[in-house]
Amino acid sequence: MAPEYAQTLESLDPHCLADGEAVRLLARHRWRRFAVLGDSVAEGLTEPVDGYHPLAFPDRVRAELAVVRxxxxYVNLGQRNLRVAEVHATQLSPALAFAPDLAMVICGANDAMRPGYEARADAVDAGLTAIIRPLQRAGAEVVTVSLFVMPVYPSLPSWLGPAFSRRMALLGRRLAALSLELGTIHVDLANHPAIGDDDVLAGSLTGSDGLHGNGRSHAIAAAEVVRRLARAI
Known part of the structure; x- marks a missing residue:
């Protein structure tokens, strides 16, 4: 962590990386080429929170890996508003051309957020598989992420429907199952204990749009990815 973030809220947050933790955990990591594919979360859409590192979690993971190597x-191909099929169509080829040995795939939320996802879930899984398998065959270890699922999303427009949380939870469960089938390095944030935090330190995990994660949730996500990568070394 950069020195200016020492003794800030992040350094006191039990869900975030402690000072020196990432260097210790990643000290023997083997990765030299890191690619990120996906939607707005992969792109790094976030909102700053005082006292927390400003980098979105994919870029934060890159920074922590680069301390060691x-x-x-690094290439981040993420682009907001994309569904799984669009990520496959626009990002898989350039990712393969980059020849990563580590790739993080973060997408599916734009498919799941819309009513009717339940009927499309098998097709979404197939689309994710069509992204992950070629990366693995090309020599990349693939990280998948189930995103935080909030109990309610009061700021979201009514067209998303009252079942939004249920659909996002279903996506999280299906991603976890798919990760077992495909052998990815999976980071499951869907039921992270920070979701239930209600103390002053914790605050919210979402930004002003009520959907995307803020600086705190990105700091927590970065910590969980680093810790999960450490178990794969």
């Missing part, structure tokens, strides 16, 4: 090459 400064030569780490």
């Amino acid at each position: 400064p030569e780490l090459a």
Whole structure:
């Protein structure tokens, strides 16, 4: 963590990386080329929170990996509003051309957020598989992420429907199952204990749009990815 973030809210937050933790956990990591594919979360859409690191979690993970290997090459292909099929169509080829040995795939939420996802879930899983398998065959270890699922999303428009949380939870469960089938390095944030935090330190996990994660949730996500990567070393 950068020195200016020492003794800030992040350093006191039990869900975030402690000072020096990432370096210790990743000290022997083997990755040299890191690619990120996906939607707005992969792109890094976030909202700053005082006292927390400003980087979105994919870029934060890159920064922590690069502390150990400064030569780490990195590309983030994430783009907001994309569904799984669009990520496959626009990002898989450039990702393969980059030849990563580590790739993080973060998408599916734009499919799941819309009513009728339950009927499309098998097709979404197939689309995710069509992204993950080629990356694995090309030599990349693939990280998948089930996103935080909030109990309610009061700021969201009514067209998303009252079952939004249920659909996002279903996506999280299906991603976890798919990760077992495909052998990905999976980070499951869907039931993270920070979702239930109600103290002053914790605050909200979402930004002003009521949907995307804020600086605190990105700091927590970065911590969970780093800790999960450490178990894969």
